[in-house]
Structure formats: structure tokens, C-alpha cells
Amino acid sequence: MTFEYANRVKKIPPYLFAEIEEKIRIRQAHGVDIIDFGIGDPDIPTPKLIVEEIAKQLRDPKNHNYPTSAGEPETRKAVADWYKRRFGVDVEPQGEVCILLGSKEGLANLARAFVNPGDKVLVPDPAYPVYAQGAAMLCDAVAVRVPLQPRRNFWFEDSPRELDPEAKMLYVNYPNNPTGAVATKDYLRGLYRWCVETHTIMAYDNAYSELTFDDYIAPSMLEIGKEGTIEFGSLSKTFNMTGYRLGYAVGDAELISGLKKVKAQVDSGAPKFIQKAAAMALEQYTGSEKPPMVKESIAIYEKRRNVLVAGLREMGFKVPMPKGTFYLWFPVEGSSLKFADKMLEHGVVVTPGVGFGPAGEGFVRMALTQPVERMEEALVRMKKAL
Ligand SMILES: Cc1ncc(COP(=O)(O)O)c(C=O)c1O
Incomplete structure (x- = not known):
């Protein structure tokens, strides 16, 4: 049986991230080691x-x-x-x-x-x-x-x-x-x-x-x-x-x-x-300052941010040092989708900026949700890909 979606659902564009996930799944099924900077989901456990x-x-x-x-x-x-x-x-x-x-x-x-x-x-x-x-x-x-x-x-x-x-x-x-x-x-x-x-x-x-x-x-x-x-x-x-x-x-x-x-x-x-x-x-916040459990995660993300920003800058990317969130957002040459595909061929997942709206074209996003060792490995692969 087939049922037609409601018109408002039909208008929703294909979910770009689902397509990326599918590409990742296929590569992983072929035994490729993937370093995923795609999803904004912390890899650090809950306190x-x-x-x-x-x-x-x-x-x-x-x-x-x-x-x-x-x-x-x-x-x-x-x-x-x-x-x-x-x-x-x-x-x-x-x-x-x-x-x-x-x-x-x-x-x-x-x-x-x-x-x-x-x-x-x-x-x-x-x-x-x-x-x-x-x-x-x-x-x-x-x-x-x-x-x-x-x-x-x-x-x-x-x-x-x-x-x-x-x-x-x-x-x-x-x-x-x-x-x-x-x-x-x-x-x-x-x-x-x-x-x-x-x-x-x-x-x-x-x-x-x-x-x-x-x-x-x-x-x-x-x-x-x-x-x-x-x-x-x-x-x-x-x-x-x-x-x-x-x-x-x-x-x-x-x-x-x-x-x-x-x-x-x-x-x-x-x-x-x-x-x-x-x-x-x-209630762990006793005042306006972040409690130790929050500071600990921030310190981890901060170290990662510094490593990844430095590595990408060394490759020639103009990456701003973000003061908030765990995302790096920087311009790449040409289509963001093509850039992301090229990186995926080398086992590195970055998110094409166009997935966040037309003005995101020409940019990619990388989430700081990988440990430093994996970041270093990803930087080596990215260099190769370029
Ligand atoms: C800007 C922004 N707002 C809201 C959310 C939703 O977060 P949650 O539903 O987990 O509270 C996210 C999740 O990634 C986000 O990036």
C-alpha cells in the first residue's frame, strides 16, 4: 500500500544528513575506518x-x-x-x-x-x-x-x-x-x-x-x-x-x-x-560560574579546538577560533558537498555548509567530538586528500 504524504511534509527537502549517514554506512560496511566530525553529539560521557x-x-x-x-x-x-x-x-x-x-x-x-x-x-x-x-x-x-x-x-x-x-x-x-x-x-x-x-x-x-x-x-x-x-x-x-x-x-x-x-x-x-x-x-551551579563537571568538558573541547584549528590553518584554511559551541566553520574552495565527499573518500566526515541553508554554501562544519589522537590522524588524511 502507498499513502501520499501531507503536502507540508512533501515540501520538506531531503535530509542531507541522512544521505551523508548512508554514505558513511556504505564505507564502513567496506571496512573503511571513519573519523566522524559530522554530528554535534558529545563523545564525552555524562558526569x-x-x-x-x-x-x-x-x-x-x-x-x-x-x-x-x-x-x-x-x-x-x-x-x-x-x-x-x-x-x-x-x-x-x-x-x-x-x-x-x-x-x-x-x-x-x-x-x-x-x-x-x-x-x-x-x-x-x-x-x-x-x-x-x-x-x-x-x-x-x-x-x-x-x-x-x-x-x-x-x-x-x-x-x-x-x-x-x-x-x-x-x-x-x-x-x-x-x-x-x-x-x-x-x-x-x-x-x-x-x-x-x-x-x-x-x-x-x-x-x-x-x-x-x-x-x-x-x-x-x-x-x-x-x-x-x-x-x-x-x-x-x-x-x-x-x-x-x-x-x-x-x-x-x-x-x-x-x-x-x-x-x-x-x-x-x-x-x-x-x-x-x-x-x-x-544545582551544581552555586553562582554564575560553571561547576567543575562542566569546566572539565569545556577544557577537553578547548584543547581539541586548539589542535584542530592549528592543523587546519597549517593546511591553509582560514578557520576562525570559535568562542562558543563545539563547531569549527570555515570556507573551502568550490562546492561544500564536493569537499565533504572528497574528505569522506579518505575516511573523514565533515558537514557541508549547504545543509544549513543556501548561505552555508562554500563552508564546512567540523564538530569537536573526536579525541585529539583521532584529530591528528584526520589532519594527516585531509592533507593527503588535498
Ligand atoms: C542550535 C541548536 N539548538 C537546539 C538543539 C537541540 O538540542 P536538544 O534538543 O538536544 O536540546 C541543537 C542540537 O544540536 C542545536 O544545535
Whole structure:
């Protein structure tokens, strides 16, 4: 039997990363050793303290039944308290926090709550594909791609005048995937003001807020204002917990309420034992500074970043040293797909920039999710490939 996909699903472009995964699978089946810098999934294990807390909570039968889709009260309070300690922002746990099954779900479901068919949704280009596809397209809305400018730190051009004031919503993401760019508070202030003036929902993706290097500390958009703003965060990258699916949305009570309304119809919340361990993880922050368990991962990524940037620069690539995220983003000659294919022939996986939007063409992304020894081996192979 065959069934036709819904029109909105038909519009979704083929998933480039699935094609790459298939190519990798074929090579591996032929016995090729692959060094994968493709997926932004930490190879570092979840801190032991968190794993032990999950195991403890899992053994308690109180945590075996349905959670609430908006999040357990103690987890929402832990997120609110963390916002106060980390960003100095006052958040009301009942009305201004929603726990998510990973921030991806919230980023997509927000559109279901507020975007009508035909509405315009502004998305950065390049960007995490969920904004254009999971959010805008699956709501029959129009994703309007706004290029991030390489010569402006991957910010919008002369921000924010080029943005369409008719749009319903704007997605903004710093520290940025895929470019590794970070934002200043001044830049974010301009975007916030524009959203308030034009009555546009500001959806701020702060999934990498804790994955920062050197002296850079990522701000929260809520430090600037809460009006019309919803911010998404995640335990995925902060605590190497991508597989547990735990994120949070914080902000304007009306936006949180809309998101909760959608979620109440489509999911029943994150498992209680994960939520309780997540609360404990956030409590490791006793002030604004990162706790030792987070600092330890950052130190590992930082060392890798330095090794890979130096090696690629030696080969002649113009690679910026990112202050946030675990991605390197740099220009290559010609098509990014061809470059990625050539590297794959030598057993090295890099992600073609075009997979993140048309403005990503000419760039590739490498995730710092391989140990230094493997990076060194990959650099040798890349040199050969060139
Ligand atoms: C920019 C950005 N936002 C959000 C997410 C989603 O993370 P999660 O759903 O694991 O919280 C990712 C994942 O890679 C991402 O890169």
C-alpha cells in the first residue's frame, strides 16, 4: 500500500544528513575506518554524579508514572533558580518555565502555538534546520531566510533593518550552530528592541549557553527583556546529556502558556527520574560560574579546538577560533558537498555548509567530538586528500 504524504511534509527537502549517514554506512560496511566530525553529539560521557542521581531516582516508584507535560514543579523551580544564579534574571517557575523533551521539541512546538499557515517566520541562514523545517514548514508557514554575514561575526547585516516587520516570529541562536559565532549584549539588544517595536515573537535559542571558551560568557536574551521573548536551553550540551532529552523554555508567560497548551496535546512530559536528575545537575551551579563537571568538558573541547584549528590553518584554511559551541566553520574552495565527499573518500566526515541553508554554501562544519589522537590522524588524511 502507498499513502501520499501531507503536502507540508512533501515540501520538506531531503535530509542531507541522512544521505551523508548512508554514505558513511556504505564505507564502513567496506571496512573503511571513519573519523566522524559530522554530528554535534558529545563523545564525552555524562558526569558520574548525574548518572548516579538518575539511577537513584529511577529506583523510586514515585518516579515511574506520567509526569506533567509542562514539567515537574521542582524541576521548573530548579530552572528558575538557575536563571537567577547564572544570568541574574528573575523567573517565575509556575508561569514562565516549561520543561521540554530536549529544546528541539520546544523550538518546533512554539510555532504550532503561534504561527498560522502563510505567516512569515524569520530564520537565520545558515541555521539549525529545525527553525525552517520543523517549525515554519510543518506549520504551513513561510521560512524567510536572513543571511548571517561572515564579515559581521555571522550577525545579520546592519541589524535589524533588513528584517521583515510583517513576520510573526524571529529565531535567533548564539552561541551559533553551525558558525560557532557569539553575540554581544548590544547586538542582542538591537534585535530585542526591533521585536518589541514590530510585535514579532523573539525565539532565542541558547542551547550552547554553557559551551563557551576563553573569557566569553554567553548572556541570556532575558537579561535584556522578557516581553515577547522566549528562550530555549538544554542539558544536552552543558552536561553531555543529548540522549536523555531534557531542555527548557523560559520567558514571556503568554508564550510559555501557548507552548504548554500545544504540549499538553502531544506529549506527556519528560520522565520524572530524568527531570529530577536535571534539577540536581543545574544545582551544581552555586553562582554564575560553571561547576567543575562542566569546566572539565569545556577544557577537553578547548584543547581539541586548539589542535584542530592549528592543523587546519597549517593546511591553509582560514578557520576562525570559535568562542562558543563545539563547531569549527570555515570556507573551502568550490562546492561544500564536493569537499565533504572528497574528505569522506579518505575516511573523514565533515558537514557541508549547504545543509544549513543556501548561505552555508562554500563552508564546512567540523564538530569537536573526536579525541585529539583521532584529530591528528584526520589532519594527516585531509592533507593527503588535498
Ligand atoms: C542550535 C541548536 N539548538 C537546539 C538543539 C537541540 O538540542 P536538544 O534538543 O538536544 O536540546 C541543537 C542540537 O544540536 C542545536 O544545535
